[in-house]
Amino acid sequence: MAAPQRSAARKFVKRLQDGDQAAHLITLIFAASVFLVTVFLIYELWIHSSASRAKFGLAFLFAKSWDPVAEQFGALPFIYGTVLTSVLALIISVPLGVGAAIFLSELAPPRLSNTCTFLVELLAAVPSVIYGLLAIFTLVPLMRQYVEPFLKKTLGFLPLFTGPAYGFGYLTAGLILAVMTFPFIISISRESLLAVPREQREAALALGATKWESTWQVVVPFARLGIIGSIFLALARALGETMAVTMVIGNDPSIHASLLAPGYTIAAIIANEFNEATGNLHPAALVELGLVLFLITMILNAAAQLLIVATTKKGSIQD
Amino acid sequence: MGRTRRRNMLNNVMLALTGVCTFVTVSILFVILGFLVWNGFRSLDWNFFTKLPLSPGETGGGLANAIVGSGITILIAVLIGVPVGFLGGVYLAEFGGKTFPMFVRYTADLLNGVPSIVIGIFAWTVVVVPMHTFSAWAGGFALSLMMIPIGLRSTEQFLRSIPNSLREASLALGATKTRTIFTVIVPAARQGILTGMILGVARIAGETAPLLFTSLNNQYWSEKLTEPTATLPVMIYKLAISPYDDWHRQAWAAGLVLLGLVLIANIAARWVLARGTAVQRG
Numbered sequence: 001m002a003a004p005q006r007s008a009a010r011k012f013v014k015r016l017q018d019g020d021q022a023a024h025l026i027t028l029i030f031a032a033s034v035f036l037v038t039v040f041l042i043y044e045l046w047i048h049s050s051a052s053r054a055k056f057g058l059a060f061l062f063a064k065s066w067d068p069v070a071e072q073f074g075a076l077p078f079i080y081g082t083v084l085t086s087v088l089a090l091i092i093s094v095p096l097g098v099g100a101a102i103f104l105s106e107l108a109p110p111r112l113s114n115t116c117t118f119l120v121e122l123l124a125a126v127p128s129v130i131y132g133l134l135a136i137f138t139l140v141p142l143m144r145q146y147v148e149p150f151l152k153k154t155l156g157f158l159p160l161f162t163g164p165a166y167g168f169g170y171l172t173a174g175l176i177l178a179v180m181t182f183p184f185i186i187s188i189s190r191e192s193l194l195a196v197p198r199e200q201r202e203a204a205l206a207l208g209a210t211k212w213e214s215t216w217q218v219v220v221p222f223a224r225l226g227i228i229g230s231i232f233l234a235l236a237r238a239l240g241e242t243m244a245v246t247m248v249i250g251n252d253p254s255i256h257a258s259l260l261a262p263g264y265t266i267a268a269i270i271a272n273e274f275n276e277a278t279g280n281l282h283p284a285a286l287v288e289l290g291l292v293l294f295l296i297t298m299i300l301n302a303a304a305q306l307l308i309v310a311t312t313k314k315g316s317i318q319d
Numbered sequence: 320m321g322r323t324r325r326r327n328m329l330n331n332v333m334l335a336l337t338g339v340c341t342f343v344t345v346s347i348l349f350v351i352l353g354f355l356v357w358n359g360f361r362s363l364d365w366n367f368f369t370k371l372p373l374s375p376g377e378t379g380g381g382l383a384n385a386i387v388g389s390g391i392t393i394l395i396a397v398l399i400g401v402p403v404g405f406l407g408g409v410y411l412a413e414f415g416g417k418t419f420p421m422f423v424r425y426t427a428d429l430l431n432g433v434p435s436i437v438i439g440i441f442a443w444t445v446v447v448v449p450m451h452t453f454s455a456w457a458g459g460f461a462l463s464l465m466m467i468p469i470g471l472r473s474t475e476q477f478l479r480s481i482p483n484s485l486r487e488a489s490l491a492l493g494a495t496k497t498r499t500i501f502t503v504i505v506p507a508a509r510q511g512i513l514t515g516m517i518l519g520v521a522r523i524a525g526e527t528a529p530l531l532f533t534s535l536n537n538q539y540w541s542e543k544l545t546e547p548t549a550t551l552p553v554m555i556y557k558l559a560i561s562p563y564d565d566w567h568r569q570a571w572a573a574g575l576v577l578l579g580l581v582l583i584a585n586i587a588a589r590w591v592l593a594r595g596t597a598v599q600r601g
Contacts, residue, residue, distance in 0.1 A: 127525020
């Protein structure tokens, strides 16, 4: 009875000595660990937010007050601030980014295009705390002294531009986020524009379209899924951005209509209060905010990936 | 005739505007560099690299502990992140079937998109809470999580770009699959893999949010890896939001050093890649 077992064991040892099975197993463990860690991350966020989820339920998302002393926690001011700053950022960075991407893919000679893209991608590598540092000492005084008084004087009849000019607030945070997001929009939009087959441009030009008409009415619509994907990706980045925003948002947990007013974002409140949070409920509420942020960015990232894959595939098949 | 002129004018105006967009976006990099060099260079001196931070009111001092602390946390992150990213990438490119690698790839992309502050919360729950202390380990662990997806996907991508004929030639000579992978395929892709790893390090070197409640901060030298550890990005944050002029000065100097390191790492990574493709072509 022992003989077949021993030969099976010997076979197994032999296979391990060949190394293939062993290498397969070892690399499998490392690959699986990436999968497991991510699943574990979601599980930990879920468990550590349980106290807050049990107490507030779904109302957490719509409650306006954030008072650690009275143990009243509501996410609305932070969700509002996060969405508002990100939308402001996109209003600035989308036209600027798509415009630059059009120039780099349609007009610039390859050498200039590659150099500029390289420089723009370096901009994406600048750490966010450095954007924050620059913003505190250059952008904030500039906003307080010149830009915000000017906006109040010219557009002050709108509720968007009222209240004192602090320099810290939604608008400044939105501006910084715009600078942080357009590298993503430029480099991915440029890729999708470059993937548009040349025949499309030639056909439009042959029909008598100007360069701009061929670009705007033929090339850009052809690449639109990739461009939208790049915008989603930029939005996901902006929503999750922590340091630069924390340093300029003004840290006021309430909702203001004015863009000049100080506010708060999800990432900023976690960065500021997580260390000082005591008791059971306060940390749980912060973790739940983290969970909300995670879910939003996860959905946006997945959507962006699908759109970008869809366009690059379409371009390469027709080439 | 009027219509044609209008179309031509629109053409010229819009094309010029796209040029302006490019100019604005590219020049922002130079504005950033300019401000940092201008403000940082004035405050940078030898003390910055050798002395400890002083209390408010005293002038002078440096951030030696933060520079060393950053080095230590990044080293821990590399020691965890590089093996996991590399070997996981080898599995995806060389061993994997269909379904399971797809899951791993999806979760790696998911992990890559997780906001850095959420990574910080996760590292806090799994390292800081059980150890009952903020530590360099926790900071390094948090940073490794940000590095793994980059290393994993770039390793996979560059291994896949190696032509199959190379694998077949090696197998035909009687080499085992493992030997083929580690003596033929990986060396052929090493430039690309190295680029991915350097870009990973460049990304985590400037990360602040995951360190805020993992490695925390420290005014003094950390003697053990289980103590709160100062790092450059966290120091920049703390100094910048402080009310003291001398600390602002130090923040600029630290910002210049950090940005210099990150940009050099990025440029080095591209250089390695460019050289690699040149060698392969020639």
